[in-house]
Amino acid sequence: MRTPFVAANWKMHKTVDEAVDYARSFLPLVDAVSDVDIVLAPSFLALPALATATGSSRIGVAAQNVSAEPQGAFTGEVSLGMLRASGITHVIIGHSERRQLYGETDAGVNAKTRATIEAGLSPIVCVGETLEERESDRTFDVLDRQVGEGLSALTPEQVAALVVAYEPVWAIGTGRVATPDQADAVHRHIRQQLASQFGEASAAACRIIYGGSVKPGNAAELMALADVDGALVGGAGLEPTSFAEIVAASRPVRRYNQKIMLSIVLTALYVVVCLLLVAVVLMQQGKGGDIAAAFGGSGSQTAFGARAGATVLTRATTVMGVLFMVGAMTLAIMGQRGTGSILSGVDGPGFQQAEPATLPVDSAPTEADEAEAAAPTDAPVEAPAATPAEPQ
Ligand code: 13P
Numbered sequence: 001m002r003t004p005f006v007a008a009n010w011k012m013h014k015t016v017d018e019a020v021d022y023a024r025s026f027l028p029l030v031d032a033v034s035d036v037d038i039v040l041a042p043s044f045l046a047l048p049a050l051a052t053a054t055g056s057s058r059i060g061v062a063a064q065n066v067s068a069e070p071q072g073a074f075t076g077e078v079s080l081g082m083l084r085a086s087g088i089t090h091v092i093i094g095h096s097e098r099r100q101l102y103g104e105t106d107a108g109v110n111a112k113t114r115a116t117i118e119a120g121l122s123p124i125v126c127v128g129e130t131l132e133e134r135e136s137d138r139t140f141d142v143l144d145r146q147v148g149e150g151l152s153a154l155t156p157e158q159v160a161a162l163v164v165a166y167e168p169v170w171a172i173g174t175g176r177v178a179t180p181d182q183a184d185a186v187h188r189h190i191r192q193q194l195a196s197q198f199g200e201a202s203a204a205a206c207r208i209i210y211g212g213s214v215k216p217g218n219a220a221e222l223m224a225l226a227d228v229d230g231a232l233v234g235g236a237g238l239e240p241t242s243f244a245e246i247v248a249a250s251r252p253v254r255r256y257n258q259k260i261m262l263s264i265v266l267t268a269l270y271v272v273v274c275l276l277l278v279a280v281v282l283m284q285q286g287k288g289g290d291i292a293a294a295f296g297g298s299g300s301q302t303a304f305g306a307r308a309g310a311t312v313l314t315r316a317t318t319v320m321g322v323l324f325m326v327g328a329m330t331l332a333i334m335g336q337r338g339t340g341s342i343l344s345g346v347d348g349p350g351f352q353q354a355e356p357a358t359l360p361v362d363s364a365p366t367e368a369d370e371a372e373a374a375a376p377t378d379a380p381v382e383a384p385a386a387t388p389a390e391p392q
Helices: 016-029 044-054 080-085 096-102 106-118 131-135 139-150 156-160 180-198 200-205 216-223 240-249 252-283 291-295 300-304 306-337 367-373
Strands: 005-009 037-041 060-063 090-093 122-127 163-166 207-211 230-233
Touching (some): 005 240, 016 240, 044 060, 122 139, 131 139, 139 180, 156 180, 156 200, 163 180, 180 200, 180 207, 216 230, 252 306
Parallel strands (some): 005 230, 037 060, 060 090, 090 122, 163 207, 207 230
16 A cells, blocks of 8 residues: 655745744644645745744655755755755655756756655655647657656665656646546556556555645545545645645545445445346246246236336346446456455555555654765765756
8 A cells, every 4th residue: 555645835935934834733634644644845945944843743844846966066056965954854856847947857857866865855756748748649758758767777666665746737726637537547657657667566666646736626536546646736735724635635544435435336236236137037927936926917928018018128138237247347347457446445465565655754864864964075966967057
């Protein structure tokens, strides 16, 4: 079971005081939630205050960007060592706004992702196609390139612990959310791409979250998709109550219940169809016990009228037969894909997909790590030659 991961990206909103006020309101709302990894991503300026305000809670704090360089003459940049020293646990990398407005490239995303992992923080790597790319049928090509190059040279273990955020650019801040079918198809495609690049086990453990106009009203539907493991929330994450509602909609217990309910309803319908099928077969003259006789007629022909009986029963039998086959196929397909299986939500040795990914609190650097990070010459962060200059 992958632990759901839900992050609020505040972008360029909220002063330091507003960030702290948010934490005061938000923390009690999610106090009882221990089965979702929750992360807040304020501006750089509010990071230390928010890390202090979230304190010993399970809530992680993410930067919205970082430099891949360990230190030096990079005006306007912030290093991973600085983030670690302020208790920051995560970094959003390659958000489409940074790619589009500040010229970030896949090579730059790769450098930042590797540096972030090396520094002991957890990257949230964003990918997603523009409207023009989707309309020209290039969605999967674009995603394959972003995933392929952005995660290049990572180990299968690093990918297993990674969070990839699929954010279709056309859905960001537009109120236009991807349909469940669109999100489902893309998330499945990304997981297949990860499997071919890093192996099945890494792909199964990696969390792929959705971003783009996620709201309390549409979160549950998106979270119910088998390959959607959480959300990266913009606008609806600016308000503690609405973000808490999205967190609640992402809880695995809720997803598990939805699966069970769907499975129970479909199975009950299927049982009714089976019983009706048996009944209409038995009611036909000469078949089984000719049940029509039990209702006072001398046979099915009498019960339904000579001509009508044959017509009604024949039609009913055909309809039930078709429903029987469709029902059998639906339940078989659901069982195959794991969406309806009661066992799919069960933790246990036989059903565990992979090692659970690291929780925010677990990824906090140790004192030894910090000492190591404080000595830049001991552990320089490797950056490929292709690292682009930040135009910021
Ligand atoms: P909205 O939820 O406002 O569409 O923003 C999504 C986003 O960009 C999160 O990173």
